[in-house]
Amino acid sequence: MNVIECSNLVKRYGSKSVLNNMSFTIQENKITGLIGRNGVGKTTLLKIIAGFIHQTSGELKVLGKSPFNNLFVSANSIFIDDQMTLPPALNLGQILEEAARFYENFDLELALRLLDYFAIDAYQYHNNLSKGMTSTFNMIFGLSAHCALTIFDEPTTGMDAAVRKDFYRALLKDYIAFPRTIIISSHHLEEIEDLLEDVMLVKDGDIHLHMPISELKEWAIGVQGKKSVVANLTNEKDIIYQKEVGVDQVYAVMKNDFEEMEIEQARQKGLKFSPISCNDICVYLTNRGKGGIDDVFSRSEHN
Numbered sequence: 001m002n003v004i005e006c007s008n009l010v011k012r013y014g015s016k017s018v019l020n021n022m023s024f025t026i027q028e029n030k031i032t033g034l035i036g037r038n039g040v041g042k043t044t045l046l047k048i049i050a051g052f053i054h055q056t057s058g059e060l061k062v063l064g065k066s067p068f069n070n071l072f073v074s075a076n077s078i079f080i081d082d083q084m085t086l087p088p089a090l091n092l093g094q095i096l097e098e099a100a101r102f103y104e105n106f107d108l109e110l111a112l113r114l115l116d117y118f119a120i121d122a123y124q125y126h127n128n129l130s131k132g133m134t135s136t137f138n139m140i141f142g143l144s145a146h147c148a149l150t151i152f153d154e155p156t157t158g159m160d161a162a163v164r165k166d167f168y169r170a171l172l173k174d175y176i177a178f179p180r181t182i183i184i185s186s187h188h189l190e191e192i193e194d195l196l197e198d199v200m201l202v203k204d205g206d207i208h209l210h211m212p213i214s215e216l217k218e219w220a221i222g223v224q225g226k227k228s229v230v231a232n233l234t235n236e237k238d239i240i241y242q243k244e245v246g247v248d249q250v251y252a253v254m255k256n257d258f259e260e261m262e263i264e265q266a267r268q269k270g271l272k273f274s275p276i277s278c279n280d281i282c283v284y285l286t287n288r289g290k291g292g293i294d295d296v297f298s299r300s301e302h303n
């Protein structure tokens with residue numbers, strides 16, 4: 001079953017177009033990573049899915065319903081980010097108790113055990129928490145809600161490395177015990193890739209790539225060697241990244257659609273092949289085409 005069905009989704013803020021004709025589906029009980037550069041529209045998309053804001057046009061069904069202002073979607077989904085506003089008059093323990101009354105499958109016992117593990121006092125108030133503790137509490141809230149659709153928008157903001165690691169482990173353990181559809185947006189693909197089943201890469205207001213992480217791991221290949229030999233091999237291929245690595249030597253990254261035999265022949269001509277991490281593939285694919293940061297400095301050095 002598809003938990004999310006989205007076709008030709010458009011979102012504009014005034015004259016600014018953020019999502020352009022986006023179409024995709026997300027199946028039930030999968031963990032999907034939403035990846036993209038700053039400002040590409042990840043939060044906008046997630047807020048539309050959660051029913052917080054309305055799309056400008058296009059069709060969106062979440063759990064079979066149009067999500068905007070829909071009580072069924074609200075009761076069966078949760079959106080966690082670092083801007084969550086929770087009742088200021090209630091302490092953390094009381095907030096969790098109230099949440100347990102709203103969300104049918106809320107695991108209050110788990111929430112209290114996690115609170116205790118992360119040394120967060122249940123009598124504290126949300127407004128008084130540090131940045132990292134706020135994210136940790138929000139994560140506990142989102143995890144314990146056990147909603148059919150759970151959305152984490154950059155959930156680890158402010159968390160230290162140890163807490164981040166614990167969070168991902170808790171998420172995985174809880175997902176195994178209670179499978180559900182989870183979307184995580186993050187800038188740290190390398191940290192979450194072991195958790196993910198699918199990756200959705202957003203670029204220019206559209207889904208640039210949507211595939212299982214296992215396929216993404218083999219999607220690209222790096223080749224290094226003499227410029228003319230590399231050029232011969234990569235002729236007519238879409239190079240997604242290239243840099244000079246010495247005198248007459250170049251390193252290039254491209255989609256891996258080579259036959260085994262082509263690679264073997266190229267090796268015999270002195271070329272070296274290497275795998276590319278999922279994180280690097282996403283960085284290369286979402287490059288803004290303005291060169292690297294070094295170019296900014298080399299231009300000012302030349303002035």
Ligand SMILES: Nc1ncnc2c1ncn2[C@@H]1O[C@H](COP(=O)(O)OP(=O)(O)OP(=O)(O)O)[C@@H](O)[C@H]1O
Pocket residue numbers: 013018036037038039040041042043044045
């Ligand atoms: N309420 C709003 N009014 C006007 N523009 C907005 C509004 N919310 C977001 N935007 C703009 O829409 C674009 C996408 O923002 P969004 O927060 O969805 O990006 P993002 O991919 O989540 O970014 P980041 O990775 O930095 O969190 C940005 O250019 C942002 O300035």
